[in-house]
Amino acid sequence: MLRLSPSVPAEDELVRDVRGGSLNALGTLYQRHSPAVFGAAYRILGTRPDAEDVVQDVFVGLPRALAGYQERGRLEAWLRRVAVRTALMRLRGRARRREDAFDDLPELASPDGESALDRLALQRRLRLLPEKLRIVLVLKEIEGYSHDEIGALLGVSAGTSAVRLFRAWKHLRSGAAS
Incomplete structure (x- = not known):
């Protein structure tokens, strides 16, 4: 596999390392993909705190979730799908608690x-x-x-x-x- 530089690990290497328990690799994936995960969650949930909770849930659970990742397509797209599912579950829980769906306006x-x-x-x-x-x-x-x-x-x-x-x-x- 061709890499741009030794300091920029390839995604497949990071996924392998996270599966192996590397917190550094998890941190690198977080830096690369948390903005996309946050954006997807924020557009669904409409509040910054809820979207931040989704980002945390996605990345805390990432080492375990990667066991089901089949490395087809882009990792970011897969992470966004995970974020959307997590945000939808959070919405369902919020509806059960009868909270207002929007505390502030979404940023588009x-x-x-x-x-x-x-x-x-x-x-x-x-x-x-x-x-x-x-x-x-x-x-x-x-x-x-x-x-x-x-x-x-x-x-x-x-x-x-x-x-x-x-x-x-x-x-x-x-x-x-x-």
């Missing part, structure tokens, strides 16, 4: 040229979406999951996911008109 990456006011308006409309619609919108449009993948994550059919996405966009557009 914005396309170039979009004003802060436009982003704030979109964030407010997203916050007002019913949870089921918001989750599908985030998973499909921001995280890039297919309807089949969303259905598997949420325990619904791909058709239900597509309907929820349609309703989310309809809700957002109707809010834009008012």
Whole structure:
């Protein structure tokens, strides 16, 4: 395998080392991938403390979880899927406790040229979406999951996911008109 430099370990080496119990390798993976894990969790949960808890849960459990990692595709994509599943479990627990789904607004990456006011308006409309619609919108449009993948994550059919996405966009557009 070709490596760029001796100081930059390859992902497969880091995975092997974490499986072997290396905390240094775990720290390196954390530095590389915690921003992506945090972003996925934050867009689902909407609060910084909850997203930070998901990051901690993902990386504390990573040595054990890597036993099921088959090294197909990118590690970051796999970690983001783990983060989404962890965030969804946290949401389900929150719903059982009847907590509010959003304590603050989610931060969304914005396309170039979009004003802060436009982003704030979109964030407010997203916050007002019913949870089921918001989750599908985030998973499909921001995280890039297919309807089949969303259905598997949420325990619904791909058709239900597509309907929820349609309703989310309809809700957002109707809010834009008012």
